[in-house]
Amino acid sequence: MQEKRLFLWLILLCFSANAQIKGIVVDEKDKPIPYVNIWVENENIGTTAEEDGTFSLLLKETKNLVFSALGFETKIILSTNLTVVVLHSKALELNEVVVERKKETSEIVIGDFSGIKLNSGVTNTGQENVHVWAKFIKSNERIKEHPFIKSIEFVTGSRLKNVLLRIRIFKVNKEGFPTEDEVEEDILVSIKKGKNNNIVDLTKYNIKIPEEGIIVGFEYLKLEQNKYEYSYTVKGEKGSQKGYAYEPSIKGFFPGSESLLLLNRDGSPRSIRYGNVEIALKMKLSN
Incomplete structure (x- = not known):
């Protein structure tokens, strides 16, 4: 029984140490945004959202993730709060164009x-x-x-x-x-x-x-x-x-x-x- 508990504990430890974060990035109209840049804040670890807006990232611990796409406001979210990430379009300042x-x-x-x-x-x-x-x-x-x-x-x-x-x-x-x-x-x-x-x-x-x-x-x-x-x-x-x-x-x-x-x-x-x-x-x- 003790060996079984130890085995289960080791599985949980490995899972928590290498959590697979998955989600999708969409705009305000719930339309997937392709090729969004996603990276760990202040680090070089990151990925790119696929054409359908989906992404996955392997993290060893909870981190702040940065989501950035041209034409959209950048967003920072805690990795444990991810499922659907909504990015808002940047307001076009016509007076500066x-x-x-x-x-x-x-x-x-x-x-x-x-x-x-x-x-x-x-x-x-x-x-x-x-x-x-x-x-x-x-x-x-x-x-x-x-x-x-x-x-x-x-x-x-x-x-x-x-x-x-x-x-x-x-x-x-x-x-x-x-x-x-x-x-x-x-x-x-x-x-x-x-x-x-x-x-x-x-x-x-x-x-x-x-x-x-x-x-x-x-x-x-x-x-x-x-x-x-x-x-x-x-x-x-x-x-x-x-x-x-x-x-x-x-x-x-x-x-x-x-x-x-x-x-x-x-x-x-x-x-x-x-x-x-x-x-x-x-x-x-x-x-």
Whole structure:
């Protein structure tokens, strides 16, 4: 009898130490919100809601969870109070919206990586480590004359098909640190398997690069469709271990400039000027 009680106690202890938190994120009209960012407050552990708004997260103890989606108010909830999480749409402040007229009489290309061997890049193999890889675009005289972003082009590598990647455009302050999202809606890119060039048309967002510059981010989504599982062996140990990564990789070159940034999902900097790996990012700009 004592052995049976001890066995049941151990099961309960394991369950409490690793609680599987599940729920769904919806808007005020009870409509599921896809691809919501969810992370533990003040930590790097987190996940992404699936297309139908559902999510699950393994936690060892009760934590505050942050729910963030472009176009919605951020919400912080205790992990024990989760079932249905309702996010409210941000109120649009029309008096702050200023649409500047474009000339569109000429355009330029910056960051052309044609002929450069893409021998490096960035990936997400951190498993529970959630982040955004980003590149700081510093303004100059050419950009000032052609400040509007028409499109961006970048190269990916993926071992899976039907992968999703989110593009984030951040405003920066005078020191080059990210402040807030320039675009308050999802820019999602479908990534094909293998090595591919990806061109994203940003014309409709009317993004103007200010004198402080701008940051282009590549956010990994912790979705089942993006999860790549693999096996590996550790020297001196028997058998193989299982690991996983979230696709795709973003190609770049080494050495490059000190323009690579590592950001948290809320856009706050985790590491600024992250070495001299440079993301291969081509941008078409117009006046």
